[in-house]
Amino acid sequence: MRITNLIRSKEEKAITPRKKAGAPPGTMVYTGQRSMDDVHVHLTQYHGDFFDLQTCQDEIPDPRSEGATQWFDVRGLHDIGLIERLGKQHGMHPLALEDVVDVQQRPKMELFEGGVLIVVKAFAFNSTTRDLSIEQVSIYLTEGTVLSFQEDAGDLFNSVRKRLETSSGRIRSRGADYLAYALVDNIVDKYFTVIDQIEGELDKLEDIIMRSPEMSTKSKIHDLRLALLTLRKSISPLRELMNRFGDTESKLISSDTQVYVADLRDHVIQITDLVETYRDVTNGLYDLYVSEISFRMNSVMQTLTIVSTIFIPLSFLVGVYGMNWQYMPELGTRYGYFVLWGVMISVILGMLGWFRSRHWI
Known part of the structure; x- marks a missing residue:
């Protein structure tokens, strides 16, 4: 995976400009990439x-029960008209609607008259490609109603939906906040x-490095x-959020819910510490x-140096006796060839013994 695939998140690869030049605040411009044909609500x-x-697809479903807590979950942000209609139906501020479709927002929480907007990032990691995908999720809380906006078709809140369906835990007995x-959470x-x-x-890479590091x-x-x-x-x-x-002090969030938010804040602090720890581990692995x-x-260089050093005196010996002089006393010796071999082998063994005594090999 190339560097740009990680540094430039999905939001920054947008094919639509972040804002129209000269457009007033509150102008809705989708800055992401369209990943689905129809918007599902x-x-x-x-x-x-x-x-x-x-x-429903490309339309807003009608509530069937008055007095019930309502949760509109929108998947797909490219249909500006539908999102604007849904937002106005529930009194969303134009600036909140602008932030929902602008997927280059940083995680934040903003208070509006009659509503609270929370923007967070959802992550998915592919261990095979080491690709970290990012999806912006916006959650708007108003009286008795929650509106969530996801970029992709995948259901990030499937576990919450199952808890509601099976009436598991305390979620059915509590309000929209x-x-x-x-x-x-x-x-x-x-x-x-x-x-x-x-x-x-990281654990796999540590084992590879200790065993046999590769260029990859x-x-x-x-x-x-x-x-x-x-x-x-x-x-x-997220810590500030x-x-x-x-x-x-918003009346939309009860004190009972704030107790659970405090626990969630501890989780965010723990995650932040883990990320910093693993960043240090990654630097240590490098x-x-x-x-x-x-x-x-x-x-490798030590081995090559030892081999080269051993061959230096051998090259000297064969160089001397490789000269074409007519009168060379040793050339007439009957066993000179074998004597020379004996000398060279002795030199090799002597140098190896010396290297070992110096703990070079």
Whole structure:
């Protein structure tokens, strides 16, 4: 994977400009890449024993029960008109709508009159290609209603939806603010999965480096280093987001929900520490890789140097007796050839013994 695949996230590869030149604030411009043909809108409603799920394409489903908590889950952000209609239907501020379709936002929380907007990043890591994919998720909380906006067709909140359907845990008995917390918590939990995958890749690379480092090992380390850099860039603002989420005075978020947000804030701090730790581990692996390559190169050079050093006196001897002089006393010796071989073998054995005594071999 090339460097640009990691440093430039999905948002930064946009084919649409971030904002129209001269456009006033609140202008909705989708800055991502269209990944699906139709926009899917899933409406989940629940209260007590009541649960209902509707799915529509390119249209907004109508609520079937008054007084129930409503969750509109939008997948696909390219249909500006549909998102604008849905937003105006629930009193979303124009600036909030602008942030929803602008997928280059950093994680943040903003308070509006009658609503709270939370923007976070969702990650998925491919261990085979070491590709870290990023998806922006926006969550808008208003009275009795939560609107979530995902870029891709994949369901990031499948586990939350199952909990609602099976009435598992406390989620059915609580309001929309707890649902918004549960959606953010679901995304943060997936960070641990991504970090565990990266940790597994780091362990594999450490074994490879200690056993037999290859040229491709360097690029693998570099890919993981950039993946962790991208994670750090997107996770660091979450601490501020959690602080605002847990300490907000908005009437839309109850004190009971803020207790759970405090626990979620601890998870974010733990994730931040893990990312920093694995960044240090990655840097250490790179240093280890360089050291191993240098050690192996030094071993090769040492062997070649020893071989060359042994052949220097041998080359001198054969050079002397390879001269074409007519009168050379040793040339007439009957066993001179064998004597010369004996001398050369003695030189080789003597030099090897000396090298060993010096602990060079």
